[in-house]
Amino acid sequence: MTVVRSVALFxxxxxxxxxxxxxxxxGVREHRGWVWVGAGVIALGLYGVVATWQHDAHFGxxxxxxxxxxxxxxxxxxxVADGYRPDRYDVVGALVCxxxxxxxxxxPRGH
Structure with missing residues (x-):
C-alpha cells in the first residue's frame, strides 16, 4: 500500500x-433531531469500515x-463547521500528533 493511499484512507x-x-x-446538543443522530451513527459505522482498509494488520x-x-x-x-479559531498551541499540538x-x-520495520 502506498503512503498516499494510506493517508487518503485516514x-x-x-x-x-x-x-x-x-x-x-x-442532533442532541443543538436539538436538530434523531435524523441527525441516525446519520451520525451511520457515518461512525462507516469510519469503522474504512479503518479496516489500511494495509497494516494491527488494529492497535x-x-x-x-x-x-x-x-x-x-x-x-x-x-470550517463552527468558526473555531485555533491558537498556535492548537496548531503545534496537531502537528506533533x-x-x-x-x-x-x-x-521502516524489518518484516
Whole structure:
C-alpha cells in the first residue's frame, strides 16, 4: 500500500468519524433531531469500515496512528463547521500528533 493511499484512507476515515460525531452533537446538543443522530451513527459505522482498509494488520497500530489524524482533523473541522479559531498551541499540538502518526505508520520495520 502506498503512503498516499494510506493517508487518503485516514482522511476518509476522519471525515466519517468527525462528521458522524458532529452530526450526533448537532442532533442532541443543538436539538436538530434523531435524523441527525441516525446519520451520525451511520457515518461512525462507516469510519469503522474504512479503518479496516489500511494495509497494516494491527488494529492497535492503525487506531493509534489514526489518533493523530483525528486531532488535526477535529481542529480543521471546527474551523470550517463552527468558526473555531485555533491558537498556535492548537496548531503545534496537531502537528506533533501528525508527526507521531507518521512515525507509527510509516517508519521502516524489518518484516
Amino acid at each position: 482522511v476518509l476515515a476522519a471525515l466519517f468519524e468527525i462528521g458522524g460525531a458532529w452530526l450526533v452533537w448537532q 497500530r492503525i487506531l493509534a496512528a489514526y489518533g493523530g489524524v483525528f486531532v488535526a482533523g477535529s481542529i480543521a473541522w471546527g474551523m 501528525l508527526a507521531g502518526m507518521a512515525v507509527i505508520m510509516y517508519a
